[in-house]
Amino acid sequence: MTFAQTLPFCGLAAALCLAPSAAWAQRRDRRPVIQRVTDGNNQPTTRAPQGGVINLVGRNFHKCPKPPEGADPKKAVCTHDELKVTVAGQKAFVVASSFDYVTIIIPNSVRPNKRVRVEVSIARQGSASTTIEVVDYKKWKVGKVEAGTESGALGPTNRQDEETRLLQSFQVLRFEQVPTNAGNTFVVEGIAKGVPDKATVQVELRYDGRTVPNGMRHIAVVGEKFKTTFGPYSKKLLYGNYSLELLFELGKQSKRLQRRWKKRLSDSQIEVYSRIQRRKYTSVGTGPGGVCTKEDRQRQASKVKSHYLVFCKEVLSLRDELYRAVADAGRSFFREGRGINEANYKRWLKQMGFVKDDAEAQQLVDNPKYGKASGYFNARAYLAFAEGTLIPGLTKLHKRHRDFNDQYIAPIDEKADTIGDWLISIILLRFQEWSKELYSRAGLEVPDVIGQVPISPVPAPKLSRKFFDAKRRELLRRVGLGAEVDRETK
Structure with a gap:
């Protein structure tokens, strides 16, 4: 091998040797860094009261992304999910965040009169920490710096007086x-x-x-x-x-x-x-x-619980009705001769999660409604279900959900509002997806009404049954209806 032939090898080896170092440096550059702590007036501080506001100033902190073009500003709100700040191990409320600062409220439950650790953790970027003295909020007051300075000199006391x-x-x-x-x-x-x-x-x-x-x-x-x-x-x-x-x-x-x-x-x-x-x-x-007053908050919370309790029951009912209709119509996928292949049909029902056991599967085999006994798709009955039950139900539920939240100056709970939209969107998108497949396999044109449902909920990140059930339970717990979840899971 000549010297000229060895050059490419040397270059590749050098690149391979340097790659881990470069990758490590890149990860290090993305790690958050806390340079100083300031109070609510942006003045450097080493002390703060319980419930006080402090700014962690540095770099590589979380920056809320801009909402997508055309997104509803009420819904496209950043929730700082990947950012976590703790004070003495307790989660702190994040008031605001940008690339170079994070504003938090110190939890009232942090024990006062000692230095505690403040840690900023960002998913996939790392963490940074500093310490601050937490003072009892009842005894908190801004004290002046005591220092012996010559008269007229701008020493620490005079400087703080000016500030x-x-x-x-x-x-x-x-x-x-x-x-x-x-x-x-x-x-x-x-x-x-x-x-x-x-x-x-x-x-x-x-x-x-x-x-x-x-x-x-x-x-x-x-x-x-x-x-x-x-x-x-x-x-x-x-x-x-x-x-x-x-x-x-x-x-x-x-x-x-x-x-x-x-x-x-x-x-x-x-x-x-x-x-x-x-x-x-x-x-x-x-x-x-x-x-x-306390009574005001209780009445407001009661309205929220009442709305979401009814909402969660109705959205689950619509989801189950869609599943039953598609499970029934899906027999057309297994047409064989003058009937269907029952074994394959039952296996498909279980794989899709449409039935729990053989007894439920057999009921669908014996009592077709949206699929004919001959194995053909009953398009007329399915369209009647779509136009008479599912689409009106989704439209009414979405409107009531929107009206409830839009009646106030701001969403009562933005996350709950979004989860509610997700649940509706899962049903809508599954309905449109499965309907197109049913009509396509039957060699029929998809009716316009299926693709033109007059609602536009926030799209859910996942459409699975597992995700739907998990988010529905999360919604109930979020608005104080955890007992309802416990009752359903018993």
């Missing part, structure tokens, strides 16, 4: 729900002292930590003040706590405004204004002053 002054000059003064003749509104008013005109702040209306549809906007500062109104909303308000999330970022302002304003700011002031967050709450209910 506190700047932060206090940026406040939400009013956030309340105001009923009007046109509907319910939320009024927001605040001050931004020292902030020039035409600067903008981002405000976001949330219910139970979720952004209300069309609840985010940017408003301009005028005369060191800002104000806006969300609404009027013709839909009902959900009982509970609403929050206003305010975010001001110096880097998001126009380049011209930044250049002019930074000339008047010190380095410490620029650091404070780089990111300022504010949160204010208001309660909606029937209690004194419009506050949500």
Whole structure:
């Protein structure tokens, strides 16, 4: 072998040797990294109270994907499924997330007065951790840094005083729900002292930590003040706590405004204004002053349970009716002579999960309805079932499900709403898929009504019976009907 002939071999060997190292480096580069911890005002901190909000700043964190083009914004909501944050081993609620920061709420159940571990785990990327001191929320207060500095020097105490002054000059003064003749509104008013005109702040209306549809906007500062109104909303308000999330970022302002304003700011002031967050709450209910009461929450939860209990019973009934119809009509796949091959037909029924035992299979053999005794497909009877039972049932169920959730300003439970759509879509897609096969094998044209069912639920990721049953049980448990699941499984 000549030297020239050995070159390709050497190159391949080098590539093989370097491949594991390159792959390891790529995986390492995707791992999340926590660089610092900041409080709700984006100021570095090493302490936080129970129930407090902190930001984990770094890189390679989860970033919510953009919803598909044309997707319903009410349903295409990221649930941060692959992101998990724990504080002292307890799962923390993720308020917001992006590539370079994660905002969480420290669980109230974390034991105070000690340093605990905060860990961020991202599926298929790895994890990162840091520590923070959790303080009893009853004793929490922002203390000043004690330091001996010369008079007039900008030492730690003076610097913190300046930061506190700047932060206090940026406040939400009013956030309340105001009923009007046109509907319910939320009024927001605040001050931004020292902030020039035409600067903008981002405000976001949330219910139970979720952004209300069309609840985010940017408003301009005028005369060191800002104000806006969300609404009027013709839909009902959900009982509970609403929050206003305010975010001001110096880097998001126009380049011209930044250049002019930074000339008047010190380095410490620029650091404070780089990111300022504010949160204010208001309660909606029937209690004194419009506050949500325990009874309000119980009534609301009762409505949710009632809706989903009926929904889950009806969706299961429709699924079973479809299975029985297709199982019956499927005898046409096994036509043999002037009848059918019973052994193969029964085996197919069991493989598809249409029957539990031989007795049920024999009933379908002896009592055909959508397949004839001769083994032919009874297209007329099947179409009558589709037009008279399944399609009207699915349409009515989907409309009632949508109407229940759409009557409120925001979904009561977005995940439950989506699972409900999945269950309907499984029945719809299976119906269309199996119907096309039945008509195709019979040499018949598929009726237009089968492909033009007037509903469009969120498509389920899987169509199997196992997935349907699992998600239906999950839905019942999610809305507080776990006892119903236990009763069904006994």
